[in-house]
Amino acid sequence: MSTLPASCAVCGKTENLLRCSGCRERLYCSQACQLSDWKTHKVPCAASSKWYDKFRMCDDGTMHEGRLELVTWDCPEEGFGWGAYPAEESAELKELFEIEFDGDEEKFFDYWPRGFRWTCCGTHARMKFGCDHHGKGSVPCTCDFCRMGRPLPDSIYYEKTPFRHGLALPRGPDPRSFNQYLAVNAAVGRTMIGLAM
Numbered sequence: 001m002s003t004l005p006a007s008c009a010v011c012g013k014t015e016n017l018l019r020c021s022g023c024r025e026r027l028y029c030s031q032a033c034q035l036s037d038w039k040t041h042k043v044p045c046a047a048s049s050k051w052y053d054k055f056r057m058c059d060d061g062t063m064h065e066g067r068l069e070l071v072t073w074d075c076p077e078e079g080f081g082w083g084a085y086p087a088e089e090s091a092e093l094k095e096l097f098e099i100e101f102d103g104d105e106e107k108f109f110d111y112w113p114r115g116f117r118w119t120c121c122g123t124h125a126r127m128k129f130g131c132d133h134h135g136k137g138s139v140p141c142t143c144d145f146c147r148m149g150r151p152l153p154d155s156i157y158y159e160k161t162p163f164r165h166g167l168a169l170p171r172g173p174d175p176r177s178f179n180q181y182l183a184v185n186a187a188v189g190r191t192m193i194g195l196a197m
Contacts, residue, residue: 066120
């Protein structure tokens with residue numbers, strides 16, 4: 001599986017990217033590109049929902065820097081459909097969202113938070129323990145692999161999940177994250193409970 005690198009929304013450059021401070025989604029390589037795109041981006045940026053900011057803080061004090069996005073695609077490799085729900089029942093969940101919740105994502109999040117993902121790290125919205133951005137966030141990544149100074153192993157990086165669909169996520173490691181003490185703890189802990197190394 002190959003993923004496309006993140007790129008400037010205007011010129012396509014892939015280095016020194018900055019996020020739109022309004023929606024935190026659109027990427028730009030320079031202020032000039034951002035200004036040239038503003039006429040097009042202004043309306044969707046203003047419409048980008050801010051209801052989920054209260055869910056950004058994790059239990060460990062870190063923050064997700066992406067946005068919450070409702071999973072509206074199928075992931076047949078894992079047997080999931082719309083809303084990251086089992087494929088054979090996902091049509092009913094979609095109908096519930098459209099009729100009972102009238103398409104209101106905030107209310108639907110309270111009902112089914114697992115149907116949303118963070119665009120910064122491709123994890124489901126119920127994740128409350130740090131953002132696995134592997135070097136693309138404003139603070140060091142808190143995942144075991146970045147703390148060990150290792151990139152994600154193939155078994156994790158190439159895993160097909162509804163939450164990573166269409167995202168160009170880095171493999172790491174985040175060079176700011178290495179910690180010798182935490183690296184030992186992570187390696188021992190993962191080995192003891194049989195997690196991928």
